Amino acid sequence: MILQALYRHYQLLQEREGDSMPGEEYSAADVSFDVHLNENGQIVAIIPHVNEKGKIVKQKHIVPKQDKRTSGIKPYFLCDKAEYLFGSAIGMRDACREAMKSLWKEVLMDSGTESLEIHALMSFLNLDNEQLSEQIQRLVDGNVLESLKSGGLCVLKFVPTGRFLHRDPTIQRAWENYYRKSSSDCESADEAKQICLITGDQIPVSQIARLHPSIKNVVGAQSSGAAIVSFNVESFCSYGHEQSYNAPTSQKSAEAYGFVLNKLLADPNHNVRINDTTVVFWADSSTKREEDWLVSLFQDVQQEAENSPMDEESMRTRVKSAVRHIRQGQKFSDTFHDLDTNTMFYVLGLSPNNARLAIRFWYTGTLGELGERVWSHYQDLSIIGLDRSPTIRELLREIAVGHDWSNIPPNMEGQMLRSILLDLPYSRAVFAQLMNRIRAESDDPKKGLYKIGAIRAAMIKAYLIRQLRVNKNTLEGEITMEINEQLPSVPYHLGRLFACLEKAQVSAQGQGLNATIRDRFWGAASATPANVFPRLLNLAQHHIAKDEEWGRVNDQRIQEVMNALPPQFPKRLSLEEQGMFALGYYHQRQDLYTKKSDK
Template identity: 35%
Template sequence: MILKELVDCYDLMVNSDKFEVSDSNFSNEKVSFKITIDEDGLITKIIDLREGSGAKKKTILVNVPYQSGRTSGIKPYFLCDNAKYFFGYEIDSKSLELKRCDQHIEASKNLHMEILENSYSKYKLILERFFDNHDKNLEIIKEKDPEVLKGGSIILRLKDDMKCIHEQGEVKKAFALYRQNKFENVEEVRGTCLINGDSNAPIAKIHKTIKGVSGSSISGAMIVSFNASSFESYGKSQGYNASISTENEFKYTTALNKLLSTDDNNMYLSGNTIVFWSSKLGAEEEQIIPAFMKDDDEVEDDNGETGGAKYNQEGIDKIESIIKLIKQGKTVNVDRINLDDSVNMYVLGLYGSRSRIFVRFWFKNSLGDFIKLTNKHFEDTKLKKKRKFSKKDFIYEEVGVKLSSILKTITPYGKSQNTPKTLINSLFKSILTGGVYPISIYNKILERIRAESGEDFAINHTRISFIKGYLKRYYRLNNLKDKEEEVTVSLNKESTNIAYNLGRIFAILEKIQMDSSNGATNIREKYLSSASSTPKSIFPNLLNLAQYHIAKIKKEDGKNFNYYDKVIGEILLNVNEFPAVFSSDEQGMFILGYYHQREDIYTSKKDKEEN
């Protein structure tokens, strides 16, 4: 259960040195400014806490008095709010004019006075003066930093204090007492918590919003909610979303918001937000997840060079080396790994709308099993790839293809923002269950190859790797062992598969035609689509045309193309007919044969010998 794992994650965070999580009276919120005031409540200093510069400034997270979230109406927060609640003014985002907000500042003052009423704290009087002097403070803000009026949360500090006002012990105590009294005066709905089975537990009425999920609003959205019309049919009174205790509601929302606010535990991929963690919270092992999913195959070694020979199973007992191997699409020798199999990995794929968050996928497994599944994926999709090893040298390696690369290559010109958001779900599941890859992705790649056949990038390592992996798994899981063995990493000269061999022939015909025209024309753009789908209609004409090109080359350049004539003849021995139509998997075999033969043609004799 996802929420149960997030509750457990919160408990891990409490005992973690890496994560600072709040108790039930506090929450981590985005803050833009820290304002220092004197004992008369007048501003003495404004500090912009945002990181970066210009329009790309990012707010920081601060542990502040609990904020339950607001959608509409007037709802002030205690000691952390924006300009309209603290100063009674804000700059309208559309008209850019200064707008009065008298009701907002009045509600904010009343809240602060109510909370601090019986605290006998000096901060009560100082804050009262602060609200009363809001017109004077407005003029100070205009002079010091008008950006404060454009929005963004503000926290307050008293001059000469080390801590902000909301961090002072007496203020924290007053806020905790206020929340306790508030809850005691509310009639509780009690029931059995669905997360841990606690009976007669106070049930949360409204769940805190989750912030930072792709597609959701800036103010956040809920991951647990019902339609208003559904409450009655579920036997719930409106406002009580699910039978989850207030304690566990706080834990799971706090943990998820914390993971989303930490760069090391989330990433954005094809329109989805991916959150990941482990039962060994904050450990280096967690970075195996983004290493596998992100498109980042150029990894520098300790000498600043890219490539992977140094990490080719050397020092494989180190997590750092495992991460670098996975980043490059290489399998890991599991027999040499000494991992704690009790460590579980968690991956949660999320996508949001304006008010709700949807779960795309959920994965929980041991670290060892995760590596084995990625190994299987890399093994199925691996092809030879030319990789830069140093500034001058290249090597050929057998590498697979990563999840983000697959998603990006199915879109026109590889623009990841155009990737259908739903495909990541089925692709991720197929990889982490060992099942057949989604046929929708396979068909889209064939479609992109046909549509972009005139471009050099149309038939690339990523696309062919996935085609090869799809065919490999499709044949294996359908017990077609003979066909599975035909799907190889590099050129298979012994293959008897007609589609594969016709793909090989097409690559040779392309080479002959390009040499004949000195690269001015390319038959791939004009004929690849029909040759890979309806070979009977096109191959006899292509073979006849090839003889014309060979004769032209011999006459003009004196080159001898008997070698290619001979190779075509040898391949044709395994082709007893030109089929009228190729099936979907045969089209993939055709493209694989074309790719293998083309790579063989353009690989030098020296490189072949070295490999």
């Protein structure tokens, strides 16, 4: 199903992008060097691709087909490593250059013409090692030479025209004729056939992909790429088949899904890293609007600023302001009325597993289905003080030690995505980790981090609502965005009382306290209130007596909250009740520190 969805997206991109997509005889390659040739085939420049920091980077080129290379010597046409182009002239194997010369000459001799470009290439192939070595030493310094030896791909540019040789029409025709002839030579009329698992077509065994393409840019995987489909242990194989013949897929289909997955992974607008998982997402849409909607669910603030401008009508602005639209009573269909709700969406989570990739999760659905579920997620998150819809990464950062992405516990991202995309209760493991972080951490205003900030309070509210909803508990409707003084929950009002007691302390002793009762007593008050609250109430009376300006107001507020509590404080609160305690605390603080004119 995953490979079929990727293949369909490849076909969609062919319709949308046309000539920028590689045909059957071509594939995409990441190139690090341009080798400039003059009309006599001599090297006049070797230009590395560098960024603004001087670091060598890769550029995408559509080049003559490059089958997956494992061990042994296997040259590519017009785009290859320096070892194949220069051989012993740079201290590498001569056998590689000899194999390259044999392939290139075979292709070019079938061209039937002698253009300037072909003449230059043939002259380049006839250069001996001494001539090559002299030209290279004159043109590159030691650092570039070492970079060449490290294995980056090179392409050739014809200086008189300034055009890459692999884009020359005459040379392209020669390559296409060679490729088709080579493919037909491998077929025979009575050859056995198998069904391609991606397209369902019957294909000759010779056209089945022996090795599936390498997938690059997955965080933690090998830089050279890792395979989704591979067989390296006898127990994985069956019926005497070896390698990828156990999953028969045509070479064309395999290269198509590999190309499109690598394209998505190279585009920051179609993937995001969540801890050790790389999440890839795309839509089967002929327009960009539907894809932009999906991208906006995952992009964090930094990516958003780097990759595209924001304006009031942009898709990302509408997604980020979803919580505000919800407060205004809008539904998904109101805010995103211009989208095609029948568009199919795909979300794929990939993690490294030695030389392979592991599928962490895979979700599909229409825009209408996914949109309603995401809208429900934002609706559950909506809370006073939260003015921008948080992305999944921003939610998960709240459960990480020190708010560091690398400290997000394993598997949490998959659990959170599953809950959102399938409209299920949030994982209790995520909630437990969140409560642990609240208990352990303190405010750090300089970094904009708070023990219970708006996002953490929103996550608590959403978790509680979803748990109550699945259990059909009527209390679900009582948990509101703002403070609810009538909520029939003792832990909720205990949290409100704790906020009022803290307010009385700060009002009496000033804002410059090294530690408030929240810093000293939060854990005990939220877990074992009967042991702590009598002491805190006695302490509050001292604060109220000292506070001539606000003492009476604070005392009255404490009494009002006490009226909602039973005569005896609970001895112990469960984890969910501690969450209700934290929510009551947050709501009460927002009410205390919000100007009456703003309410």
